[in-house]
Amino acid sequence: MTKVKAEPYEFEFTIPRTALVMIDWQRDFVYPGGFGESLGNDTSKLLRAVAPAKKVLEACRAAGMFVIHTREGHRADLSDLPRAKKERGNAPLQIGDMGSMGRLLVRGEYGHGIVDELAPVDGEPVVDKPGKGAFYATDMETILKMRGVEKLVFTGVTTEVCVQTSVREANDRGYDALVLEDCVGSYFPEFQQAALAMIKAQGGIFGWVSDSARFLSALEVARRESAGMASASR
Numbered sequence: 001m002t003k004v005k006a007e008p009y010e011f012e013f014t015i016p017r018t019a020l021v022m023i024d025w026q027r028d029f030v031y032p033g034g035f036g037e038s039l040g041n042d043t044s045k046l047l048r049a050v051a052p053a054k055k056v057l058e059a060c061r062a063a064g065m066f067v068i069h070t071r072e073g074h075r076a077d078l079s080d081l082p083r084a085k086k087e088r089g090n091a092p093l094q095i096g097d098m099g100s101m102g103r104l105l106v107r108g109e110y111g112h113g114i115v116d117e118l119a120p121v122d123g124e125p126v127v128d129k130p131g132k133g134a135f136y137a138t139d140m141e142t143i144l145k146m147r148g149v150e151k152l153v154f155t156g157v158t159t160e161v162c163v164q165t166s167v168r169e170a171n172d173r174g175y176d177a178l179v180l181e182d183c184v185g186s187y188f189p190e191f192q193q194a195a196l197a198m199i200k201a202q203g204g205i206f207g208w209v210s211d212s213a214r215f216l217s218a219l220e221v222a223r224r225e226s227a228g229m230a231s232a233s234r
């Protein structure tokens, strides 16, 4: 086990039993003209998390860690869109309406896609989810089980909505979750702080919080340890 400096205490992981979970890095949330802006949000607030998340993504790939991406969205006929979700927000544009990046939160549209910097590569499953949580009405848990994953490292948007919902779902399913605070973004700085505080309160009631620098230095240690073990067993 390798230890990551984190709050409320060190998070332990091994590369083979851990997955990097990239939550909803979609143009619809990160860029103007998408679903996030249609709800009245300033999308530029999410951009600062893209560069650190990219560093983590590239390091996890290089270390051979399993990477899984999620996208929030709906079928083109909106048959999986609850009325309550469609009407929520009382916004001029709703899910399924045409925006400048295509129909808002509809699968296959440009805005529904993941930003180029963090785009999935071959071998990285993409889980399409109709709700905020990564586990609700998806095969997320099946995929993690097939890989023998026990620990999850989270980046993504938005911190207090889809990231926090997914962390809570993961916690109830028996996973240890680590959230990297500079790799998650919110339209509301005060909610970012509150969501992270909630996760790590009460001895880590839902999980752990660290940052990209601390995680990357631990990942380097884990890489060296697993390389050492591989050469010792030869």
Ligand code: TIU
Residues within 6 Å of the ligand: 023, 024, 029, 036, 039, 072, 132, 157, 158, 159, 161, 162, 163, 187
């Ligand atoms: N509105 C908002 O903050 N987020 C979402 O609707 N979805 C995700 O967080 N992905």
